[in-house]
Amino acid sequence: MSLLEVTNLRVRYDTPRGPVWAVDQVSFKLDAGETVALVGESGSGKSTTALAILGLVAFSGGTVETGEIWFGGKNLLALREDELRAVRASEIALVFQDATAALNPFLTIGLQIAEVLEVHRGLSRREALVAAGKALGDVGIAEPEARLASFPHELSGGQRQRALIAMSLIAKPKVVIADEPTTALDPALALLVLDLLRREREQNGAGVLLVSHDLELVASEAKRVHVMYAGRVAESADADELFAAPWHPYTAALWRARPRLDGERPKRLAAVAGAPVDPAALPTGCAFHPRCEFVVERCRRERPDLSGLLRAEGAMSLRSGRRSACFEKERLALPREEASTP
Ligand SMILES: Nc1ncnc2c1ncn2[C@@H]1O[C@H](COP(=O)(O)OP(=O)(O)OP(=O)(O)O)[C@@H](O)[C@H]1O
Ligand code: SF4
Ligand SMILES: [Mg+2]
Structure with missing residues (x-):
């Protein structure tokens, strides 16, 4: 069993414009001693996922509709507030960005x-x-x-x-959630924060959940990456595979659009072409379809599930449990996979 296991998480905010499912069907695991990253544009549901793990969704006005979050043999979503408070203080820590407020x-x-x-x-x-x-x-x-x-x-x-x-x-927490831990920091302090997170992982065996829009950072720190779009996971893969050959058109667009300023971390995720998705008015079918260069008719009607390749014999995806929520993944992924499979 993993250190932390999130299954089928769904979180709703009721807004003046109607309900927003900030997180929808999100599942992932985190093991001791590894870093797992959630990455995606602003509003994709990364922080809400982190808040749900800490049992803080209700404090920000949201409702966890479904899901389980297993940690230390307990489903955190079933704990009382006093039990959660103890977990938050000593076992699952949040590295905040804003020290003055915290x-x-x-x-x-x-x-x-x-x-x-x-x-x-x-x-x-x-x-x-x-x-x-x-x-x-x-x-x-x-x-x-x-x-x-x-x-x-x-x-x-x-x-x-x-x-x-x-x-x-x-308190030597078992899980450290770092939500944009370096975004507002000068480069020296950002390096220190990363060093401390690495130390927690390597010396104390903590699992680190890194929430970031900074793809270069994620590529260098995380073992596994979940790319979020409009509250859902668009693609899950080991970091080296994901960035070497993205399967999902959104991952590919993010990677192409990443800023590459020498020596300076980007303050914002560079824009992917097309208007960012409005969570209160999701398009039908695949939420990415209005921005996707590979869109086919089916994408406008049906929502793709997150799954592996159907024709994956001998391919890397079988070994790594790689998945993508895209109807066209066979076409987009296989030529590259076959090319890189011995
Ligand atoms: N307290 C809230 N009330 C209503 N809607 C909210 C609230 N918090 C977040 N949302 C909405 O939920 C969605 C996901 O927000 P979330 O903060 O989880 O995204 P994020 O990926 O962390 O974005 P960012 O990169 O900007 O931090 C967004 O559409 C946001 O507007
Ligand atoms: S399902 Fe269709 S619209 Fe969505 S990412 Fe894949 S090709 Fe693009
Ligand atoms: Mg956030």
């Missing part, structure tokens, strides 16, 4: 970090503060013991971000 302005950094260990690991205040000082040092904060007594506003933006990461990771 830290309590009225408590010292030391007390905020120590509290996690006191409440969830049973450490004394003294032991927890010692561990908090070490954690601040580990994320590169100078004079960490002195900083324990600082309030958030007394730290620089970069120091606050480091302190928040130290707090998120101090």
